[in-house]
Amino acid sequence: MDLHHLRIFTTVYGCGSFTGASKKLAISQPTISEHIKNLETELCLTLFDRLGRSIKPTDAARSLFPRALKIIDDLDSLKNDLQQQGDPLAGELTIGASTIPGEYILPGIAAKFKRKNELVRFNVEVHDSADICRMVAGHEVIIGIVGARSQDKHLNFRAVFNDELLLVAPATTGYPDQITIADLRDLPFICREEGSGTQKSVARILAAHGVEVERLTKTATLGSSTAAKEAVKAGLGVAIISSLAIRDELDSRRMKKITVKGLEMKRRFFLVTHRKRTLPHLYQAFITSIKHDLKP
Numbered sequence: 120m121d122l123h124h125l126r127i128f129t130t131v132y133g134c135g136s137f138t139g140a141s142k143k144l145a146i147s148q149p150t151i152s153e154h155i156k157n158l159e160t161e162l163c164l165t166l167f168d169r170l171g172r173s174i175k176p177t178d179a180a181r182s183l184f185p186r187a188l189k190i191i192d193d194l195d196s197l198k199n200d201l202q203q204q205g206d207p208l209a210g211e212l213t214i215g216a217s218t219i220p221g222e223y224i225l226p227g228i229a230a231k232f233k234r235k236n237e238l239v240r241f242n243v244e245v246h247d248s249a250d251i252c253r254m255v256a257g258h259e260v261i262i263g264i265v266g267a268r269s270q271d272k273h274l275n276f277r278a279v280f281n282d283e284l285l286l287v288a289p290a291t292t293g294y295p296d297q298i299t300i301a302d303l304r305d306l307p308f309i310c311r312e313e314g315s316g317t318q319k320s321v322a323r324i325l326a327a328h329g330v331e332v333e334r335l336t337k338t339a340t341l342g343s344s345t346a347a348k349e350a351v352k353a354g355l356g357v358a359i360i361s362s363l364a365i366r367d368e369l370d371s372r373r374m375k376k377i378t379v380k381g382l383e384m385k386r387r388f389f390l391v392t393h394r395k396r397t398l399p400h401l402y403q404a405f406i407t408s409i410k411h412d413l414k415p
Contacts, residue, residue: 122194124158125187127151128166132176132184133257185395188258192397209238210401215254215263217316218344220388221245223363224280225264228409235408239401247342248316255391261402263391266316276389279409284320284384287348287365288357290375297378300328307338307356309347317344320386321359328382348374359384 131140131151141148159166166180176184216225221243229241246254248265255263256271268276286303288294298306303325310332311318322332338356341347344364351358352373368374390406392398398406 120158120161122191124154124161125191127154128158128180129184129187129191129258131155131167131174132180133259136174188396192399195399196397207238208236208401208404211240211242212401212405213242213244213260215244215246215251215260215265217248217251217263217265217267217388218245219266219282219317219361219363220264220280222345223361224388232405232408236404247312247314248319249314252391255393258393258396261392261396261398262406265389265391266386267319268389268391273394275392275394277392278387279390280388282386282388283362284317284324284359284386285362285365286357286359286377286379286384287351287369287374288377289351289354290372292354294357294375294377296375297380299380300330300382303330303379304334304336306336308335309339309341309350309356309358310335310337311344311347312340312342316386316388317359317361321384324382324384324386 127140127144127146130144131137134140134143137148137151141151144151155166162179164179165177166183167174167176214225222245225243229243233239233241244254244260248267249269251260251263251265252269252271252274254260256273264279325332339350341350344360347358348360348365348368350356352368357377365374369376
């Protein structure tokens with residue numbers, strides 16, 4: 120079997136469409152289709168049922184997919200191991216990350232790693248935690264850093280970084296500097312979207328103190344921490360946001376922290392990998408390097 124055919128097959132399988140694989144690989148859709156047809160001809164079986172504009176993997180495809188991934192991973196690992204003997208690290212590191220790690224943690228870590236390994240290129244795909252977990256489970260990315268664990272039994276999670284969530288408000292309005300937990304129900308809240316690791320952490324922490332997030336007075340639901348903090352600065356309401364995302368706003372007094380008596384909002388970020396996937400040498404080296412930067 121041609122290794123290139125297998126790479127295209129696993130990408131089509133992971134994306135769930137020829138169109139998605141075409142965009143991901145930057146190869147035309149007819150070329151993608153031709154490679155899959157050639158692989159099907161070689162194997163004398165059908166890998167995907169063509170259902171109009173959609174495709175559905177056959178039992179043969181479901182059987183081939185994990186074995187193809189192992190073949191690709193083993194060959195990539197062998198190639199990387201041979202290339203790294205006495206040579207500098209090189210290649211592309213693709214990392215999935217939820218918003219806070221992707222925007223506020225990984226840039227600094229990537230810069231530090233690249234200063235020591237100039238031939239390494241980074242590609243960081245930022246989505247919410249639920250999407251990143253699905254991408255790792257579906258082998259779309261090899262590693263991810265997320266703010267909430269999923270229940271997927273195929274994934275392995277390792278705590279790598281601590282964070283604090285803060286209740287913040289516009290600095291120029293009359294919000295009090297300190298409130299009780301019961302007072303939370305009276306505030307106009309800007310919340311994150313479902314699937315957000317921040318929102319899941321907020322729900323878990325507040326529930327432990329007898330407050331259901333569904334009972335908060337919600338004024339908006341927004342898709343990123345950046346959107347949430349801009350909405351706070353605009354006076355739309357208050358929000359619970361990572362301390363990493365609002366350091367500049369607090370230092371410049373464009374926002375203020377509201378202390379909630381008796382409430383500490385700590386959470387962790389997790390490195391997520393697939394339990395059955397062998398990490399290529401470059402990824403192993405990156406994870407080893409960051410364990411001193413991301414302390415649990």
